[in-house]
Amino acid sequence: MTVSSPAYHHPVPQDTRFEPMSLPAMFExxxxxxxxxPFLHFLGRTYSYAEIHRDARRFAAGLQALGIAKGDRVGLFLPNVPIYAAAYYGAMMAGAIVVNFSPLYSVEELAWQVGDSGTRLLVTLDVPELYSTASKVLASSELETLVVGSLSGMLPWYKGLALKLLKRSQIADVAYGNAVKSWSEMTPDRVPSPTEVTPADLALLQYTGGTTGRPKGAMLGHDQLSVNAQQVAALNPFGDPAGEVFMGALPFFHVFANTALLNHAMVTGASIAMVPRFETKxxxxxxxxxxxxxxxxxxTMFQAMLDHPDLAKTDLSSLKVCISGGAPMPAPxxxxxxxxxxxxxxxGYGLTESSGVVSxxxxxxxxxxxxxxxxxxGTAIILLDKEDPAQLxxxxxxxxxxxxxxxxxxGYWNRPETDADTFVERDGKRYLRTGDVAQIDADGFISIVDRIKDMIAVGGFKVFPSVVEDVILxxxxxxxxxxxGVPEEYRGEVPRAYVTLNEAGGATAEELRDWLNAKIGKHERVDQVVIRDALPKTMIGKLDRKTLRAEVL
Incomplete structure (x- = not known):
């Protein structure tokens, strides 16, 4: 498809280029x-752009007072709370590199990534589960400082008071001291020293689980994050983008939300109505x-909404569009x-390694x-031969x-040896290998067929799990x-399906197997269908094939 093709349906031309900026400059x-x-709406309290910017600057000054300098790593071990935004942009104002950590991490997972990234300071919340994990990592790793935010302090005054008086068990007993500081202690009314932050500087280490081995930290610069936010903003055909209000249910620590919510809103002046975690009601x-x-x-969020009894009585008339990403959306x-x-x-589609959004x-x-x-x-793609990535x-x-x-x-943090397998050079350009098998139609619409590493080898045939999943769904x-794929002596591997059922579903595993196998190719047929109460999901709620495979095999 050429750049001038009339089949390109986004609001701006395909060859549009955007100005790389530092995220602090974009915020300014x-x-x-x-x-x-308004920038953030949080459980009845609204924070303006000026308020978040003020707190970010104060946090930057607090980091500098502790000796955090340009290039040092500052970690965020937070759910969706307002101080996430202030800490994220404040660390960058000080020239530091942000490292995102999932609030669901175990002590071992958090400690390993803190060590791998060289994180010096970690921001968390006075929620018992988070504080307990973070304090154990502080005691057992090279982490120097723990900063603890107050959940009650971010709520409207009456909700904060109720939390303190009636739900003391939901507030951690924090042992403040030289190595453990409160958020308020880190954000006094002072101005940070000027620090030159350029678009070429590294902004974020975003860890990705991949399919095997230890997670790797994708190195994302200010230029990459700022441009991707502008690319996403350019998809909006609805008029004044500053009037948009995004539903902030995706976790900010995930790259999808970092770009499609936080930076997207910030670059346009829109607001985010955020919740600490996804809870359907x-x-x-x-x-x-x-x-x-x-x-x-x-x-899974859209499925959960469909399953909730309150959906029918909720006024959704303000919603112009929902964007689904992170995993293929089942057609039903x-x-x-x-x-x-x-x-x-x-x-849509994107990867950690692409700052969040590709299409x-x-x-x-x-x-x-x-x-x-x-x-x-501003994005280009090629399709590589599945057996020989040096060829198209x-x-x-x-x-x-x-x-x-x-x-x-x-590239990946401290992993220069992975570049040869991660990137391919073609016509003087460097392309990121995604590991996803795709096809492109004449109008430039892309379909993901499957993951290369998920393909099942059945007696010399390649079976795409997603093809079988689409049929059984x-x-x-x-x-x-x-x-x-599960091992089988004669064919090497054979497909096996694991499913959950709708509330009204009354089919047996044998009935589902026979129904499915009658509709697919001989080499795609499953040896059995296993009915489960639940299937494993990742931290953002997408189905987790990797974990299922580990459980089964």
């Missing part, structure tokens, strides 16, 4: 436009209360959500269900998706499905 620009505009109430206009989420969920709510759902279906006009849409502006895939055949664009990471009794 938005602040000057409207300092009093609270999300529905938040959408209605704050008249949310956009909702980026993962497929996609169709039913749009039918029940009347809200358009657009699938999306247009929010208005032409879109194609089951695809990940068209590339965001044969014309018209699926191949490994490789991405080139200003949002692609620099057509059965009205099936709610979720994962297909993995």
């Amino acid at each position: 620009r938005t602040l000057r436009a409207n300092p009093d505009a 609270q999300v529905l109430e938040t959408i209605q209360r704050y008249r949310c206009t956009g909702f980026p989420g993962v497929p 969920v996609h169709l039913k959500f749009e039918e029940v709510t009347g809200v358009r759902v657009c699938e 999306a279906n247009p929010y208005e006009g032409t879109r194609k269900r089951g695809t990940i849409g068209q590339l965001v502006p 895939a044969p014309e018209g055949e699926p191949g490994e998706l490789a991405v080139c664009g200003p949002q692609v990471m620099r 057509e059965h009205p009794a099936v709610k979720e499905a994962l297909v993995i």
Whole structure:
């Protein structure tokens, strides 16, 4: 597809280029436009851009007072709370590199990533589970300082008072001292020393689990993050972007939310109605209360909304579009959500290594269900041969998706030896190998066929698990499905399906197996269907094939 192709359906031309900026400079620009505009809505309290910027500057000064300098790593071990934004941008104002950590990490997981990244200071919350884990890591690692925020202090005064008086068990007993400081102690009224932060500087280490071995830290620069935020903002066809209100249910520590929510809102002056974690009833109430206009989420969130009895009585008329990413959206969920709510759902695609977003279906006009849409502006792709990535895939055949664009990471932290397997050079450009098998239609819409490492080798044939999953999800009794390969003496591997059922589902495992096998190729047939109460999910709620495979094998 050429740059000038009339088949490109996003609002700006495909060859649009964006100005790389440091995130602090981008924040300053938005602040000057409207300092009093709302930035974050949190459980009944609203924070303006000026308030978050003030706290970020104060935190930057607090870091400098502790000797945190340009290039040092500052970790965030936080759910979705307002101080996440202040700590994120404040660390960058001081020239530090932010490291995101999932609040679900165990002591061992957190300690390993703190050590690998060289994190000197960690910000967390006075929630018992978080503080307990963080304090153990402080005692057993090279971590120097723990900063603890007060959840009650971020709430409206009456909610904060109720938490302190009635729910003391939900507040950790923090042992403050030289190595453990409160958020308020770190943010006194002072001005940080000037620090030159350029677009070329490293901004974020975002760890990715991958498929094998230890997680790797993707190195994302200010230029990559700022450009990707602008690429996402350019997809909006609805007019003044500063008037948008995003539903903030995705966890900020994940790259999808970092770009599609936090930085996206900041670059446009929009606001985020945030919740600490995804809880369906609270999300529905938040959408209605704050008249949310956009909702980026993962497929399991939309399924949970469909399952909730309050959906029918919730006013969703303010929503212009929902964006689904993180995992393929099952066609039945996609169709039913749009039918029940009347809200358009657009699938997109991205990776940690691409700052979050590579492609999306247009929010208005032409879109194609089951695809990940068209590339965001300024991005190029090629398809590599699945067996020999040094070659392009044969014309018209699926191949490994490789991405080139200003949002692609620099590489993995302290892993220069991985570059040869991570990137491929073609026509003087460096392309990121995604590990995803894709195909592209004549209009430039991309479909992900499967993961290269998820393909099942059945007697010399390659079976794509997603193809089998798509078929079994057509059965009205099936709610979720994962297909993995299990060892078999004669054919090497054989597909096996693991499913959960809808409440009204009454099918047996044998009935599902026979129904499925009658609809797919001989080499794709499963040896059995296993019905489970639940399937493993990742920290952002997408189905986790890696964990299932580890459990089974």
